[in-house]
Amino acid sequence: MKASELFFPTLREVPSEAEVLSHQLLLRAGFIRKATAGVYSYLPLASRVLKKIMNIVREEMDRAGGQEVILPIVQPAELWKKSGRWEVYGDEMFRLKDRHNRDFALGPTHEEIITTLVDADVHSYRHLPLLLYQIQNKYRDEIRPRFGLMRGREFIMKDLYSFDIDEEGLDVSYHKMYEAYNRIFQRLKLQYRVVEADSGAIGGNESHEFMVLAENGEAEIVYCENCDYGANTEKAVCSLEEPKAAEEEQLEREKVHTPGQRTIQDLLDYMNIPKEKQIKTLIYYADEELVAALVRGDRELNEIKFKNVLGCNQLFMADEAAVKQLCGAGFGSLGPVGLPLKTYIDLEVSQMKNFACGANEDDYHFINVNLGRDFTPAGINDIRNAVTGDSCPVCSAPLYSMRGIEVGHIFKLGTKYSEVLEANYLDQKGREKPMVMGCYGIGISRTMAAAAEQGADENGIVWPLPIAPFEVIIVPVNSKNEEQMQAAWSLYEEFKQEGLETIIDDRDERAGVKFKDADLIGIPLRITIGPRSLQEKQVEIKKRTAKDVELVPLDAVSSRVKLMLKEMSK
Numbered sequence: 001m002k003a004s005e006l007f008f009p010t011l012r013e014v015p016s017e018a019e020v021l022s023h024q025l026l027l028r029a030g031f032i033r034k035a036t037a038g039v040y041s042y043l044p045l046a047s048r049v050l051k052k053i054m055n056i057v058r059e060e061m062d063r064a065g066g067q068e069v070i071l072p073i074v075q076p077a078e079l080w081k082k083s084g085r086w087e088v089y090g091d092e093m094f095r096l097k098d099r100h101n102r103d104f105a106l107g108p109t110h111e112e113i114i115t116t117l118v119d120a121d122v123h124s125y126r127h128l129p130l131l132l133y134q135i136q137n138k139y140r141d142e143i144r145p146r147f148g149l150m151r152g153r154e155f156i157m158k159d160l161y162s163f164d165i166d167e168e169g170l171d172v173s174y175h176k177m178y179e180a181y182n183r184i185f186q187r188l189k190l191q192y193r194v195v196e197a198d199s200g201a202i203g204g205n206e207s208h209e210f211m212v213l214a215e216n217g218e219a220e221i222v223y224c225e226n227c228d229y230g231a232n233t234e235k236a237v238c239s240l241e242e243p244k245a246a247e248e249e250q251l252e253r254e255k256v257h258t259p260g261q262r263t264i265q266d267l268l269d270y271m272n273i274p275k276e277k278q279i280k281t282l283i284y285y286a287d288e289e290l291v292a293a294l295v296r297g298d299r300e301l302n303e304i305k306f307k308n309v310l311g312c313n314q315l316f317m318a319d320e321a322a323v324k325q326l327c328g329a330g331f332g333s334l335g336p337v338g339l340p341l342k343t344y345i346d347l348e349v350s351q352m353k354n355f356a357c358g359a360n361e362d363d364y365h366f367i368n369v370n371l372g373r374d375f376t377p378a379g380i381n382d383i384r385n386a387v388t389g390d391s392c393p394v395c396s397a398p399l400y401s402m403r404g405i406e407v408g409h410i411f412k413l414g415t416k417y418s419e420v421l422e423a424n425y426l427d428q429k430g431r432e433k434p435m436v437m438g439c440y441g442i443g444i445s446r447t448m449a450a451a452a453e454q455g456a457d458e459n460g461i462v463w464p465l466p467i468a469p470f471e472v473i474i475v476p477v478n479s480k481n482e483e484q485m486q487a488a489w490s491l492y493e494e495f496k497q498e499g500l501e502t503i504i505d506d507r508d509e510r511a512g513v514k515f516k517d518a519d520l521i522g523i524p525l526r527i528t529i530g531p532r533s534l535q536e537k538q539v540e541i542k543k544r545t546a547k548d549v550e551l552v553p554l555d556a557v558s559s560r561v562k563l564m565l566k567e568m569s570k
């Protein structure tokens with residue numbers, strides 16, 4: 001490909017609307033352009049990267065026994081009403097009507113469609129297991145589309161659905177997908193971790209997320225270096241440690257005047273009470289009822305765990321006015337003593353002695369509060385976020401935390417969809433049974449963004465070789481020098497013969513501009529042809545990730561390049 005003909009409109013400035021590095025770089029390097037909020041056009045370089053990701057995904061899905069289909073994006077409301085999800089997803093669905101005023105949605109996912117499809121045409125155990133997948137656009141009307149391709153309203157997903165006769169069959173399909181996903185992310189040469197997404201393992205449900213590691217990833221994970229345990233922080237189990245100090249004696253509770261002191265930090269500064277000796281009191285609406293959650297002063301409440309404990313449909317923070325009316329004090333002065341609400345405490349709180357908390361009176365706190373003597377909780381549960389240093393729930397070694405981008409998610413569904421959508425089969429004895437399902441997703445466009453995010457350096461994108469838009473870029477230093485250009489063109493022809501994916505930068509630009517662009521778009525190998533190439537019959541080869549160049553005789557370049565690419569793809 002000639003750079004002079006390639007459509008890659010690069011930008012000098014960092015686009016102001018781009019909050020994350022991958023979004024900035026993909027815009028600047030001319031890979032994507034925004035059409036409207038959360039909707040992007042993929043330009044030729046991006047199209048090449050996406051194709052390579054899709055090909056790897058396809059190969060591994062096929063290897064695992066998947067069969068590719070193409071399901072409709074325009075989906076009738078009836079199916080979603082039947083599964084009960086037409087109401088559940090509300091405004092997150094892109095809805096539309098046809099000329100007959102019938103309701104449709106643009107597919108946010110395809111469980112309903114595929115289950116109905118399989119129901120209509122698969123009736124016997126002899127035709128199971130069945131693994132069907134597609135690679136296609138999905139539509140979700142996010143409230144706040146953000147981070148470029150990371151959270152778009154239109155995005156490309158690979159989704160596979162497995163249909164089995166029973167739980168054992170599902171286990172086999174699930175394991176195949178688990179292995180296939182590992183192969184995919186290894187082949188993509190991304191640093192990733194697999195984490196438990198549902199550690200509770202309730203009702204045989206199992207779920208894993210595949211996280212590409214990135215400092216600015218939106219998800220936090222904890223993992224153990226001693227065993228295989230890893231989990232999304234939202235789901236990580238916090239086990240209770242042995243109390244460190246000997247039983248502390250209960251001291252007499254005291255009320256102290258704390259004018260203007262509202263936060264945990266305030267109380268630390270004002271009275272030198274360590275955060276671990278304080279309690280955070282948070283008030284929520286659990287559906288219609290106000291409830292309180294208590295965590296240690298330096299901890300964060302995990303709303304997902306709390307919601308599971310309560311078993312409510314909706315959980316959201318109470319407004320200060322309602323809290324003040326019921327509890328007698330504003331947010332900064334709340335505590336469990338005399339609180340007229342059901343109070344749920346974190347496991348860790350149950351071990352605390354003589355702690356400080358609000359007195360439910362503005363500008364007053366209690367010190368030396370104790371569980372049992374001073375208040376009685378409605379429940380004692382694991383309701384906080386895990387943090388670095390917590391002990392592993394499997395082997396007790398210390399956990400580490402790290403940020404990541406969720407690029408894959410696999411899930412055992414069981415019979416949830418097959419029952420409501422009536423996807424049954426006849427077993428060997430002629431009995432009718434619901435199919436046992438799993439679903440397995442990979443965000444294709446998000447994987448491209450995650451790769452750009454993970455590899456980037458101060459000069460631009462660094463694509464892993466298997467998904468780089470081109471493998472090699474040839475840069476003649478002076479496009480006005482005919483000899484240089486001739487040497488460059490003949491190398492370009494040679495590379496093409498050898499099947500190398502090559503760009504030649506034939507543009508009439510300064511060498512500095514060409515080098516900057518080659519770095520920005522992230523081509524793994526750069527070949528520079530300058531005056532020395534002609535005088536000494538040598539060219540420079542530079543890896544995108546290396547500081548130094550390598551000098552190679554002109555007639556040995558293509559074999560050297562091929563060897564380097566081979567090594568880089570190992």
Ligand code: 9G3
Nearest residue numbers: 089092093108109140159160439440441
């Ligand atoms: C919706 C809307 C948003 C959604 C869903 C449905 C997320 C929805 C979960 C999944 C699960 C799996 C197939 C591939 C693997 C993951 N957001 N999910 O079901 F209607 Cl608006 O998509 N789907």
